[in-house]
Amino acid sequence: MDSRGVSGAVLAFALGLPLAFFLVFAGVFTDVSSLADRLLSLSVTGVAYAAAGAVAGYCSRRPSLALWLAAPAVIILVWYTTHEPQGIVLHMLYGVVAVLMSVAGRGLGARLSMRRQG
Secondary structure, X not given: OOHHHHHHHHHHHHHHXXXXXXXXXXXXXXXXXXXXXXXXXXXXXXXXXXXXXXXXHHHOOOOHHHHHHHHHHHHHHHHHHHHOHHHHHHHHHHHXXXXXXXXXXXXXXXXXXXXXXX
């Protein structure tokens, strides 16, 4: 990996940190009273990761950036699951949303970047 790749990975990881803490960790840590609230939390998380992935994909077409973006969420979820194993299904759901929406957003951003370049 060249220096641009390393700096891109570091920036994507840094962008993923607040998303992981304020959306993913808060989503699994808080008690939700209804299914609608949980779906809203998952939707907001998915949209935020898709938007961040689109920004990363627009700036660089490296597919690995999406994984670096979602890595903090996965790390936090693995750590939290070791302390609260009864919520593993919910933790996995948030992890899958973070990874899939990051990848989808990165793909969208890369396509927009290619279209802009002609």
